[in-house]
Each structure stands twice: as C-alpha cells, then as structure tokens.
C-alpha cells in the first residue's frame with residue numbers, strides 16, 4: 264500500500280509529506296532534497312531579506328525541478344506594532360520598554376561571557392537599504408518576491424494570507440496557512456486557501472496551546488470536507504504520520520525530524536543536541552520572537568523565567584534576543600542557543616541525509632497503517 268492522498272494531486276508530489284518551513288533550517292539544500300525525494304520542500308524564509316529570499320528561490324530551482332514552497336510570517340501584531348511605535352512615550356509601550364530589555368540582554372551577555380564582537384558576523388544578513396527586520400514593510404516586501412517569482416506553493420507560518428490570495432492564485436500558487444486553533448482555521452478557510460496546517464502544542468517553534476492529538480480532529484471537523492488538513496506538531500516518525508491520517512488529516516507537515524539532517528541549515532552543534540536530547544528537554548518561551556515558541560531548554564529562555572520578566576511582543580523581542588543568540592551561536596553555546604525543536608526530538612538518533620528521513624517517514628507510515636487491522 265503506497266502512502267497517498269489528495270494532497271499529492273494538489274501539490275503535484277509523490278508523498279503527502281511536507282517539510283515544515285523552519286527559519287534557519289529549511290534552506291534551499293534541504294527543501295530541494297525533500298522535494299527530490301518525493302515530498303514537498305518548503306523554504307523557511309521568515310528571516311530572509313527580500314533580496315536573499317529571491318536568491319533562495321532561484322537556488323532551490325537550480326537544485327530541483329520538482330514543486331517546492333516558501334514559508335514566511337504575516338503576523339497581525341506587526342501591523343499593530345507600527346502604531347505602537349508611533350504611540351510610544353506613554354512609558355510602557357514595547358518601544359519604551361525596549362531599552363530596559365536590552366540592558367537585561369547585555370547583562371546576560373556579560374554574565375555568560377558572550378563576546379559582542381562575535382555577534383557582528385552571525386547577525387541576520389540584511390540589505391543596508393532594505394526594510395527594517397520583521398517590520399510591516401519587511402513582511403510585505405517578502406510577499407512581493409513570492410508573487411514576482413511565481414513560486415509553486417506559499418505557506419503563511421503566522422497570520423492570514425487573505426490580502427494576497429488573488430495575486431497568488433492568479434500565478435497558480437497553492438496557498439497554505441499554519442493555524443493552532445479551530446477559530447483561526449475558520450478564518451483562513453474563508454480566505455480561499457488551499458490547505459490548512461493544524462499545528463499543535465507538541466511542535467517546535469511558534470506554538471499553539473492545544474495538543475496535536477486534540478487539535479487535528481477538531482480542525483478537520485470544523486472545515487468539514489471543504490479543505491484538506493495537514494497534521495503538524497510532534498510528528499517525528501512514520502507512526503506519527505499514520506496517527507495524523509487516523510485523526511482525519513491527509514498528510515503531515517514535519518519540522519523537527521528534518522532538523523538533524525546533513526542538509527539542514529542549522530549548525531552542527533545544534534544537530535548534535537537534537538540527537539542527545541529527549542522528550543523532556545523542550546520548553547515554551549517568548550524569549551526569542553515575543554510569541555510562545557517551543558525551544559530546546561536553555562539559559563536564555565530560563566533567564567526570563569527566573570527574573571519573572573515578560574519578553575516584548577513581536578517584533579521587538581527579536582531586537583532584544585538577536586545579538587544574544589547570534590553571539591551564542593557563533594560561540595557554539597549549546598547551553599544558550601540550541602534552537603527550536605518539538606517534543607518528538609527524543610525519537611532522533613542520528614544525523615542523516617534528508618532523503619533517508621523522508622523514506623523512513625513514508626515506510627513507517629505505510630507499515631503502521633497496514634498493521635492497524637491487528638486491533639480488529
């Protein structure tokens with residue numbers, strides 16, 4: 264029995280398994296490897312400057328002639344944040360709190376002997392004349408590149424791609440949105456998207472409060488047959504893919520399982536942490552982007568808990584965390600910058616080629632689904 268669903272027809276792929284858009288990890292080499300192996304590779308382009316995004320799209324096209332996609336963020340809070348900046352002066356707007364939070368970050372760097380000079384080389388590569396990182400203009404200019412390059416698939420990792428839908432569909436681009444609740448699923452469904460990704464609490468990165476096992480069937484029922492659903496969050500081997508099918512999903516959006524691969528864009532020391540860590544080694548923290556995100560436990564996330572201090576909302580927290588995490592990454596500090604990961608991390612036993620991970624997900628799912636009649 265071959266693993267197949269209407270997701271394969273919608274995207275023109277062999278297996279209904281999609282590489283999750285993961286910033287810093289789902290780089291052109293990884294996206295192309297997954298697409299070449301029969302899945303759908305999605306570029307984790309959230310932090311790419313518009314110019315870098317165009318380069319990435321062109322690079323993935325050189326590496327594969329198969330369909331692929333681009334994931335960026337469209338956070339509603341970013342639209343609000345420009346007015347927050349304008350309204351600063353009240354004393355407790357995010358812009359006003361920024362300097363205090365930066366001082367907290369600088370003290371942390373001093374305490375941990377993180378070299379400020381080191382962060383220069385590791386900071387996100389920005390165009391000098393491009394829009395400010397994670398600003399409204401930044402996210403909107405990324406969308407212009409996605410539309411101009413006529414990518415096969417676009418995924419909104421946060422927010423609603425509704426305002427861009429007509430132009431995307433006019434190019435033949437299929438559109439997905441990652442959601443973490445039934446309410447948000449219903450919102451994006453009315454925008455005319457093609458596929459909904461239901462990502463639960465178990466997953467790495469930005470995070471829903473609702474567990475994957477409970478979320479998937481409720482989202483499937485809410486959009487009852489109108490749109491296919493990909494299950495996500497904690498799906499780290501073939502049994503997880505099979506479980507997503509059992510819950511009514513028609514495929515899986517998989518992140519963490521593809522992190523410990525040769526092609527992933529994260530650092531070798533971060534891949535090693537994934538192999539060494541287990542089910543209890545993650546926590547949910549706003550310390551990286553300002554939104555709740557599942558990270559591998561680390562001193563930076565813990566420092567905010569210990570200080571009883573609230574991180575700033577997106578996009579301000581990235582300004583605070585950026586230099587700290589860039590310097591810690593440069594210094595290969597596993598204890599400070601191990602990265603995002605989902606709770607399925609304990610299933611990862613080795614760093615492998617992405618094609619092997621995809622094949623194992625497919626074979627494992629086929630085996631689990633074929634043997635499910637054992638229970639009758």
Ligand SMILES: Cc1cc2nc3c(=O)[nH]c(=O)nc-3n(C[C@H](O)[C@H](O)[C@H](O)COP(=O)(O)O)c2cc1C
Nearest residue numbers: 283285286309420466467468496497518519603605
């Ligand atoms: C390292 C990492 C980076 C991520 N970055 C993004 C991102 O930039 N955009 C996004 O939409 N989701 C991001 N996510 C969430 C993934 O798209 C996906 O929903 C999640 O990885 C699924 O759960 P899993 O990791 O348990 O498979 C990230 C996840 C990880 C682990």
